[in-house]
Amino acid sequence: MELIELDRVSRTFTVRSKAGRLRRRRHEVRAVDGLSFTVRAGECVGYIGPNGAGKSTTIKMLTGILVPSAGRLRVAGVDPARERVALARRIGVVFGQRTTLWWDLPLRDSYELARRLYRIEPARYAANLERCVELLQLGDLLDTPVRQLSLGQRMRGDLGAALLHDPQVLYLDEPTIGLDVLSKARVREFLREVNAAGTTVLLTTHDLTDIEQLCGRVMVIDHGRLVFDGDLAGLHAAGRSERTLVVDLARPGPPIEAPGARVVKVAGARQWLAFPAEQSAAPIVAAVADRYPLQDLSVREPVIEDVIARMYAGAVGG
Amino acid sequence: MAELRWAVTSWRLAAAMWMRAATAYRTSFVLLAAASLLVCSLDFVVLLLMFHHTDRLGGWRLPEIGLLYGTAGIAIGVADFLLGTVDGLGERIRTGALDTLLLRPAPALSMVCAERFTLRRLARPAQATAVLLWALHALDLHWSWDKVLLLAMMLVCGPVIFGALFVGLSSVQFFWGEARELQNSATYGGATLLQYPPDVFARDLLLGVTFGVPLAFVNWLPTLQILGRPDPLGLPVVCRFAAPLVAAAAAGAAGLAWRAGLRAYRSTGS
Numbered sequence: 076m077e078l079i080e081l082d083r084v085s086r087t088f089t090v091r092s093k094a095g096r097l098r099r100r101r102h103e104v105r106a107v108d109g110l111s112f113t114v115r116a117g118e119c120v121g122y123i124g125p126n127g128a129g130k131s132t133t134i135k136m137l138t139g140i141l142v143p144s145a146g147r148l149r150v151a152g153v154d155p156a157r158e159r160v161a162l163a164r165r166i167g168v169v170f171g172q173r174t175t176l177w178w179d180l181p182l183r184d185s186y187e188l189a190r191r192l193y194r195i196e197p198a199r200y201a202a203n204l205e206r207c208v209e210l211l212q213l214g215d216l217l218d219t220p221v222r223q224l225s226l227g228q229r230m231r232g233d234l235g236a237a238l239l240h241d242p243q244v245l246y247l248d249e250p251t252i253g254l255d256v257l258s259k260a261r262v263r264e265f266l267r268e269v270n271a272a273g274t275t276v277l278l279t280t281h282d283l284t285d286i287e288q289l290c291g292r293v294m295v296i297d298h299g300r301l302v303f304d305g306d307l308a309g310l311h312a313a314g315r316s317e318r319t320l321v322v323d324l325a326r327p328g329p330p331i332e333a334p335g336a337r338v339v340k341v342a343g344a345r346q347w348l349a350f351p352a353e354q355s356a357a358p359i360v361a362a363v364a365d366r367y368p369l370q371d372l373s374v375r376e377p378v379i380e381d382v383i384a385r386m387y388a389g390a391v392g393g
Numbered sequence: 394m395a396e397l398r399w400a401v402t403s404w405r406l407a408a409a410m411w412m413r414a415a416t417a418y419r420t421s422f423v424l425l426a427a428a429s430l431l432v433c434s435l436d437f438v439v440l441l442l443m444f445h446h447t448d449r450l451g452g453w454r455l456p457e458i459g460l461l462y463g464t465a466g467i468a469i470g471v472a473d474f475l476l477g478t479v480d481g482l483g484e485r486i487r488t489g490a491l492d493t494l495l496l497r498p499a500p501a502l503s504m505v506c507a508e509r510f511t512l513r514r515l516a517r518p519a520q521a522t523a524v525l526l527w528a529l530h531a532l533d534l535h536w537s538w539d540k541v542l543l544l545a546m547m548l549v550c551g552p553v554i555f556g557a558l559f560v561g562l563s564s565v566q567f568f569w570g571e572a573r574e575l576q577n578s579a580t581y582g583g584a585t586l587l588q589y590p591p592d593v594f595a596r597d598l599l600l601g602v603t604f605g606v607p608l609a610f611v612n613w614l615p616t617l618q619i620l621g622r623p624d625p626l627g628l629p630v631v632c633r634f635a636a637p638l639v640a641a642a643a644a645g646a647a648g649l650a651w652r653a654g655l656r657a658y659r660s661t662g663s
């Protein structure tokens with residue numbers, strides 16, 4: 076079943092800029108430009124792109140906050156802009172950088188408001204609350220005022236709030252932004268569970284690890300257009316993305332020679348080796364450890380912006 | 394009808410949350426409440442001082458002006474208490490907070506009006522009620538059913554008219570973010586105007602607040618009838634009973650303005 080359908084959806088903004096002392100020039104910016112895609116019920120889709128690519132505008136149209144300038148849009152069978160209030164009961168939204176929780180009140184109070192605003196039946200509420208408390212480890216946090224929670228705790232609180240009413244779709248805007256490694260892992264684990272239980276998830280992120288661990292499908296948007304739609308391996312292949320092995324040697328030396336990797340930078344005893352993202356790091360690490368006085372090493376994942384930039388370069392070049 | 398009920402219920406739920414949030418800062422709440430009561434009370438003291446030097450203002454005695462003061466204060470006070478924070482709309486649009494409110498399954502107007510709801514704003518209607526009770530006692534009126542009706546009408550229609558002004562003029566902020574003062578001058582400025590008898594103002598101003606911004610229907614026109622005074626504009630007597638119609642029309646116009654504004658926001662974004 077198609078849960079989200081976009082058919083040539085566009086969204087333009089009129090921007091006024093100063094031109095001379097009194098005159099203002101108006102020009103149109105296309106934030107989303109003829110976007111078409113569908114998402115089936117139960118999918119987990121990563122929606123990525125550089126800043127200003129149109130991700131937030133798309134999410135705002137999908138929630139009914141913004142009306143599309145052109146095109147047809149359906150979420151769970153309804154037109155979001157026309158039936159915003161009715162749709163709000165069937166979707167959950169989490170903005171990583173803006174909480175919907177009540178700052179000065181215990182987390183429990185925000186949940187209690189959700190129960191009444193979303194008209195959640197008592198039995199279902201109790202069951203969902205229990206599930207969220209267990210999966211998100213909220214037990215000790217329920218009676219703490221939200222302003223006293225850490226960023227990671229608050230994000231877990233926000234996730235719980237977005238799911239109490241059993242939404243069919245969960246939109247997440249940068250759910251792991253600013254979180255430490257442990258909190259990120261917890262959030263991802265929870266999202267996996269939620270998706271496995273049947274909730275459709277659409278998430279925007281700058282962290283490719285989120286995609287790698289959660290999403291079977293990636294959509295890349297740039298300048299308001301869909302430039303890639305497929306799985307992560309396909310994205311890496313299209314973007315010829317590379318991971319980076321950062322090697323710290325015991326002392327400065329000549330560039331390392333390792334099969335399948337090339338040195339891209341040398342700074343004193345530290346060297347950076349690039350290798351294709353889909354290739355395992357293990358043989359390279361073994362080769363380096365075998366032949367060089369190794370002190371420390373780490374692997375860096377490709378950055379979304381680079382992948383997309385290379386994808387363009389590839390498209391232009393070949 | 395179910396929609397309207399949900400608008401009120403969702404407002405009540407959000408307002409209760411804000412009220413509870415305010416108790417997190419109990420001392421500050423008590424201090425602010427005391428301060429607003431004090432400021433409100435001093436407001437009437439200005440009138441008392443004025444009457445220390447004269448016993449009539451525009452031909453009106455102090456208890457008569459007390460009747461105007463009390464009804465004007467209740468009208469603006471109740472409207473401000475229930476939905477006064479709608480004037481922060483422009484700021485909410487600027488910071489993106491409005492988008493968060495639009496994610497809730499409730500009318501945007503209910504959510505915006507319930508923002509930062511506080512019992513502290515009861516200070517003004519409370520003080521105005523005290524002045525009104527005193528004025529009614531001091532006036533020693535000959536009560537008849539039409540006077541009772543007019544008084545009840547003022548207490549109901551006054552808040553509705555001011556509420557419509559709050560919402561209708563705040564809607565301008567959807568198009569022009571800095572329009573807050575426009576709404577503030579009509580509501581808070583208008584309420585100050587209504588504390589004084591119409592006789593002290595110029596004819597053009599009276600015409601403006603009768604046929605333009607319909608403030609005269611809040612308390613001036615009904616009070617003229619209660620006190621048996623002539624109308625400085627010489628309007629037909631029926632106007633003195635027209636407040637319910639005016640209030641309904643103003644509320645309808647405000648609702649349309651809000652809808653138009655919200656539609657423009659959602660289709661222009663910002």
